[in-house]
Amino acid sequence: MIDAGHGGNDPGATVGQCKEKDIVLSVALLAGAYIEKYIDGVEVIYTRDDDTFVELNQRANIANKAKADLFISIHANAAGSMNAYGTETFVLGTNRNESNLKVAQLENSVIAFEDNYEENYQGFDPNSPASYIIFNMIQNAYLEQSTTLAALIQHQFTKRVGRKNRDVQQAAFLVLHKTSMPSVLTELGFITNAKERQFLMSTEGQEFMASAIFRAVRDYKKEIDAKQSLTMSEAETAHQFVENPKSEPVNIGPSHFGVTYKLQIFSSSKILKLDHRSIKDLDAVDYYVDGSLYKYTIGYSSDIEEIKRLKEKYKKEYNGCFIVAFQNGKRISMAEAQKLQSGGQ
Numbered sequence: 001m002i003d004a005g006h007g008g009n010d011p012g013a014t015v016g017q018c019k020e021k022d023i024v025l026s027v028a029l030l031a032g033a034y035i036e037k038y039i040d041g042v043e044v045i046y047t048r049d050d051d052t053f054v055e056l057n058q059r060a061n062i063a064n065k066a067k068a069d070l071f072i073s074i075h076a077n078a079a080g081s082m083n084a085y086g087t088e089t090f091v092l093g094t095n096r097n098e099s100n101l102k103v104a105q106l107e108n109s110v111i112a113f114e115d116n117y118e119e120n121y122q123g124f125d126p127n128s129p130a131s132y133i134i135f136n137m138i139q140n141a142y143l144e145q146s147t148t149l150a151a152l153i154q155h156q157f158t159k160r161v162g163r164k165n166r167d168v169q170q171a172a173f174l175v176l177h178k179t180s181m182p183s184v185l186t187e188l189g190f191i192t193n194a195k196e197r198q199f200l201m202s203t204e205g206q207e208f209m210a211s212a213i214f215r216a217v218r219d220y221k222k223e224i225d226a227k228q229s230l231t232m233s234e235a236e237t238a239h240q241f242v243e244n245p246k247s248e249p250v251n252i253g254p255s256h257f258g259v260t261y262k263l264q265i266f267s268s269s270k271i272l273k274l275d276h277r278s279i280k281d282l283d284a285v286d287y288y289v290d291g292s293l294y295k296y297t298i299g300y301s302s303d304i305e306e307i308k309r310l311k312e313k314y315k316k317e318y319n320g321c322f323i324v325a326f327q328n329g330k331r332i333s334m335a336e337a338q339k340l341q342s343g344g345q
């Protein structure tokens with residue numbers, strides 16, 4: 001889903017004849033065209049493809065209804081100082097500093113163009129910092145993916161197009177907070193800066209920025225696809241382990257609170273085949289992914305004493321092996337695990 005900011009009676013930032021709504025529409029349509037042309041199997045939908053105004057809530061609704069995989073909102077920035085320039089891409093979060101709050105306030109203030117906005121946004125006042133407290137409570141399930149995309153966009157803007165990098169930022173944007181998919185809001189540059197305004201109004205500048213967005217989406221998809229095939233091979237491996245009776249979990253009673261312990265024996269930069277000499281004779285071998293490493297474990301029990309005995313047995317062979325805890329398949333700290341187990345009993 002590509003979302004060109006503003007539109008219709010909402011021009012966005014304006015300097016003379018230069019209007020944010022026109023720049024972002026051109027870049028949005030170009031980026032969408034590149035994506036559809038050059039990335040196989042990707043369909044692009046727009047919240048607007050002409051000069052019309054779409055309410056902020058409605059933009060998220062369109063994306064949610066379409067079950068979009070990504071939401072990219074495109075904007076251009078404005079500042080009191082004509083010296084400010086450069087690109088920044090936001091993910092949803094709390095306003096970390098005054099300048100992020102300002103960008104969010106500016107972009108959120110467009111709800112004043114909507115009828116009934118007091119009702120639709122439950123009294124949200126874009127200009128009151130207190131209104132932003134609600135954003136503190138938002139648990140953004142897609143923060144990691146959103147940040148990945150934001151970083152790829154910034155990389156393209158700065159390394160390939162040569163724009164000034166104002167980095168990936170977090171701020172509280174109304175347009176992002178109702179979307180149920182990874183979402184970013186990118187600011188192409190400041191139209192209040194004469195040089196940047198000229199660049200963003202030029203056909204060449206718009207083509208550069210649009211192709212940067214396209215390349216970022218292409219790289220994002222590559223990363224996500226690679227991760228998905230990794231998850232597939234993990235699932236396959238897990239399946240094989242289930243077939244091996246030796247590796248079946250033991251001691252999974254009602255009192256384990258989802259906590260299991262394993263003994264971590266080594267890390268590998270590659271997934272090892274099950275018959276690899278370093279693991280083929282071990283019981284209940286498993287691994288989890290941590291960054292770029294596959295961390296191999298043996299044993300599987302909700303009773304830490306059992307894994308301690310395992311550690312005694314293997315500590316010579318695997319010098320430096322240590323116990324790790326998981327809750328519902330996710331690595332947690334030992335302190336957390338013990339707290340969960342003792343707290344629940």
Ligand SMILES: [Zn+2]
Pocket residue numbers: 005006012013020075076107
């Ligand atoms: Zn805007």
